[in-house]
Amino acid sequence: MVLSCQDVRKTFGANVVLDGLTLDVGEHEVVALIGASGSGKSTLLRCVNLLAEIDDGTIRLDGEDITDPRINPDAVRQKIGLVFQSYNLFPHMTVLDNITLAPVRVHKRPVAEAREQAHEWLKRVGLADKAGAYPDRLSGGQQQRVAIVRALVNNPRLLLLDEVTSALDPELVGEVLTMIRDLKGDGMTMVLATHEMGFARQVADRVAFLDKGKVLEEGPPAQVLGEPVEPRTRQFLARIIEAGRL
């Protein structure tokens, strides 16, 4: 298992966001987290990346307990990429500097080598001409693709995608989804929180429906999205269909 979450609990004051959540992600597997707003999708991703501290349970990365307080969180985060809904590019740096910051400063790689790798990635995702541009000159879809590249150049074991298309105009969603589909082809292990059910169906090996801080139902996309067993899952999907997103 690349990632293994066991009975994870996370509360904010009296609000229990994750309530004994258990989820495993294998090598090269793509798992889509679906569920209503507030069901704990984003919180789970933040906990896995140690940006939020869990209140109980265990999270393991390649078998190592990363929720042990004695572990160095920086070392863990270097192995996990996280892409945010609102891109969170650094506005005072060019696209190239955004991408090479971690390789140069964290992984101490030579600047020339890091830049070359960044240029290769930019070319691959069709942004070769944007290397010197600042983020505010880019469209949302372009910014999000840069943010994904920024996470990928660290060669992470696991990539977490937190509703990466939710802030995008509908016509820009496609370019980001295409990129994620390509990553799956590369064998990247990914956990993605998403509202794009059609995309989850296409790209995910497994879909997990989160409800009230637990994985209520999980399985192949066709099963969870097509013939859900749990009434709560059916209810959720019915609302999504009503909103025209399936």
Add this chain to the structure above:
Amino acid sequence: MTVQLHQPSEIQRGRIAYRRKQAIRSVLLAALSTAVIGAVLVVLVTGAPGWDRVKQSFFDPDVAREYLPAILEGLWLNIRLFVVCAVCALALGLVIAILRTLRGPVFFPVRALATAYTYSFRGLPLIIVIYLFAFGIPGLRLQGTPSVTVLGGAALVITYGAYLAEVIRSGIESVHPSQVAAARSLGLSYRQAMRHVVLPQAVRRSAPPLLNDTVAMQKDVGLISLAGPIDAIRAAQIGVASDANFTPYVVAGVLFVLLALPLIGVTDFVTLRAARRQNAGT
């Protein structure tokens, strides 16, 4: 490819003509109101019963000419002192601001001291700090006590450092937490995130208020005259005392304003640019 010159339609030509007429009207109105208010002010001041006396004792051209060289020489001290103090105060402010954001139990005393410093020196009047430094420290009769000018400068640096530290700290806090989250998610340590992501944005954002405080500091440099060094204000004071005429003060005042103009211009420019960038979107 040739660019087709667009011929405005009848209705658009009408609009352009109307707007031009309105613009001319505005300029004429502004000129008229300025002239009226200016005239009223001149009549009010020069028509005042004591105007002749005031003119003699504040605006005497002969006195002004007599003391101008001495005041200019003093001003040179102000300028040098200002440049050195501004640089030192900015550096001090940056260090204090960073100390105040340090986390972890080890840094508690450092944090507490930095906080106590910004609280006390923002409240303490500059004049008192100058007196304490310039007269208190030499009173200790320690070996190698620096000159009064240096002590006065130190008082300025320490007082302004406290203000600048708070400006920079508010800049640090205005950087959205998602920026730190993004940096940390890439594996950067807290220090690296601070150094490469937060501070560059914080300093850029706090540039207008920092410059504004620097403008304020420029004129407060004159307060070290209280400690004794012959700066522009001190030189003017000597003139006032020997001729029983206030004109040297006016001369020094005008020189201070002229000195501040370039820095004020830069501040306005930077503020405008920052505002424009903010409006352009994130």
